[in-house]
Amino acid sequence: MAGGRPRSFDSDVALDQALEVFWRQGYEGTAISDLTKAMGINNAPSLYNAFGNKEELFRKILDRYAEGPARYISEAFAESTARAVVHALLHGAADATTRPDGPRGCITVQGALACSPDAEAARDELTLRRAAGEAALCERLRQAGKSGELPAGSDPEGLARYFTTIYQGLAVQAAGGATREQLHSVVDAAMTVWPQEPDD
Template sequence: MAGGRPRSFDDDVALDRALEVFWRQGYEGTAISDLLKAMGINNAPSLYNAFGNKEQLFVKVLDRYADGPARYIREAFDQPTARAAVSALLHGAADATTEPDHPRGCITVQGGLACSPPAEPARDELTARRAAGEAALRQRLQAARADGEIPADADADGLARYFTTVYQGIAVQAGGGATRDQLHGIVDIAMTVWPS
């Protein structure tokens, strides 16, 4: 027996378009009709067959974001020192959140801050991803303290919270229209608290 009709859309292109819509409008502000139009998919059943429901599609989009526009995060953690990693993370955020080819800001920061009860799973997914980022930064700073890169009495937990707050603030400021140069200036100021 022959299979169904082949898809009339490219999965990668469709995911990129869905990312753009969610990034601009947030999870709750995005309707299935918005996604269908942007992704070039004719009907909701085709969307669901290819990507699952809206929440499942959103998770796929967040993974695509992490591998694409936000890959600078992984690259930052590859830096040889914790200081270089934090600097690369924050400067990378300043660049990525002001990239002219994408919506301003960061989908994981802005995508679901305010949600109604039905959208809580999306908000929880974003919260978990932000928490995982802070935990990774905390581990890097704890290792730096253990290795003597930062003083033994440095507050790795407090530094992780501080730099995470700056990182998320960059996204909010970018979404509000701050320029790339302004954001890099904020990073330079933030890095002055680095323990020595």
């Protein structure tokens, strides 16, 4: 049988290669030929047969990103206190967006911020995922308010928006060349706004 995928094709390795291409080049900056070359697939029809079209492949690699380079997010949400969740989330982002062995920044933040109408589905997918992340953090902070982890009068929604903005800003700064140490310093400064019980 001519063409198609090589007999030794490893779909996990291929998805990792596709992830790196999308991460470096963004959704719209990535051509099908870039993907077939990086993934070790002979032609576009073989790519479509294995993973669906470009949009479907992009969704698959976003899931893979969440399970791999961004697994620190789910690990952070397993922390026992809301403050520890935010601390782990932001410091994890500082590390993940400055990995020496991969692209800088965050594919979920930078993957399709600006795009043509043809790429709107990818942009909308990323927007939904970012919104889901903020909603999850907001819910955790609401729980913290109900349990007394946050002082009375705290604003869980405002805190979630603030820390999400810091989180996304870390990715932008990393892509622009900020060092890991600089980003950790930003996180330390951001954590100083954590609500404290008023002094008597």
